[in-house]
Amino acid sequence: MNNIVRFLQQNNHFLLLTHRRPDGDTLGSAAALCAGLRSLGKAAYLWRNPEITGRYLPFTEPYFAPEGYEHSTTIAVDTASASLLGKDWDGPVHLRIDHHPATAGFADMEYSDPSAAACGEVIQELLERLGVTLTKEIAELLYIAISTDTGCFRYSNTTARTHRHAAALIDAGIDAQMLNVKVFAKSRERLAMESAIAANIAYSAGGRVAAASLTLEEKTAVAVAEDDLENIAGIAQGIEGVQVALMLREEADSWRVSCRTSEPYAANAICGVLGGGGHSRAAGAEIKRRITPEAARAQVLAALWEMYPELRD
Numbered sequence: 051m052n053n054i055v056r057f058l059q060q061n062n063h064f065l066l067l068t069h070r071r072p073d074g075d076t077l078g079s080a081a082a083l084c085a086g087l088r089s090l091g092k093a094a095y096l097w098r099n100p101e102i103t104g105r106y107l108p109f110t111e112p113y114f115a116p117e118g119y120e121h122s123t124t125i126a127v128d129t130a131s132a133s134l135l136g137k138d139w140d141g142p143v144h145l146r147i148d149h150h151p152a153t154a155g156f157a158d159m160e161y162s163d164p165s166a167a168a169c170g171e172v173i174q175e176l177l178e179r180l181g182v183t184l185t186k187e188i189a190e191l192l193y194i195a196i197s198t199d200t201g202c203f204r205y206s207n208t209t210a211r212t213h214r215h216a217a218a219l220i221d222a223g224i225d226a227q228m229l230n231v232k233v234f235a236k237s238r239e240r241l242a243m244e245s246a247i248a249a250n251i252a253y254s255a256g257g258r259v260a261a262a263s264l265t266l267e268e269k270t271a272v273a274v275a276e277d278d279l280e281n282i283a284g285i286a287q288g289i290e291g292v293q294v295a296l297m298l299r300e301e302a303d304s305w306r307v308s309c310r311t312s313e314p315y316a317a318n319a320i321c322g323v324l325g326g327g328g329h330s331r332a333a334g335a336e337i338k339r340r341i342t343p344e345a346a347r348a349q350v351l352a353a354l355w356e357m358y359p360e361l362r363d
């Protein structure tokens with residue numbers, strides 16, 4: 051971390067990049083870093099990610115770079131690979147700050163701490179090292195980053211360190227309860243989608259495996275917004291007894307696969323069979339074919355069984 055502290059101190063005119071389909075962690079982390087750099091007298095702005103959704107817009111809009119802002123240093127935050135760099139971003143990346151396991155690097159300088167539950171934890175520690183005062187404004191952004199990536203402190207990535215970070219944020223004066231309501235409130239469309247998903251969950255291996263899918267047609271029928279699709283993999287994961295939750299979501303020409311697991315099953319190993327990757331408890335992959343939901347499920351289950359034959363019925 052010493053290297054990146056020095057790098058941030060020595061450079062200026064930052065542009066902070068968020069990943070594709072930006073979530074609370076990438077946006078909260080980038081905005082908190084942006085505010086922190088500004089407090090050190092630096093020029094810093096967020097790149098206007100074209101895929102940002104309404105849920106996080108109010109928190110991040112004040113940091114968006116104005117038309118014509120000339121940056122000299124770019125930082126990608128919470129971005130595991132070059133293919134996840136924000137849609138339409140094609141410039142160089144000077145620094146990557148992340149919490150995903152190391153992949154093929156794409157930035158000139160890289161720092162990733164996979165033991166952190168959220169990139170927000172890494173940013174919080176980095177700001178402390180930079181001597182940035184934890185203002186309420188910065189603390190709110192870090193709280194959004196950490197609470198969203200931990201499912202409001204419920205996922206297994208949550209550690210004592212995560213709670214210590216959150217405690218420091220609450221000490222800085224944030225209203226955690228109000229933020230939880232803003233970030234986790236469920237829309238009616240989301241509820242309708244959850245009920246559509248619940249209706250087609252297939253259980254196997256004595257209830258240890260749950261596979262669910264959402265077709266484009268089903269998605270259109272319940273009229274969900276992009277925001278409502280966040281963490282749909284968590285729906286099957288929250289069911290009693292489920293240790294491997296598989297969520298398949300149809301896109302125009304492909305299927306997006308999300309996998310959530312509990313011990314001893316490794317989500318990144320299962321998704322690795324399909325050419326994807328991620329964390330041990332949460333990972334993803336893509337099936338780049340137009341096939342039926344049944345065929346997509348069969349393919350994902352085959353990948354699961356290849357890794358864990360004992361889960362085959």
Ligand SMILES: [Mn+2]
Pocket residue numbers: 075076128149167168169199
């Ligand atoms: Mn993250």
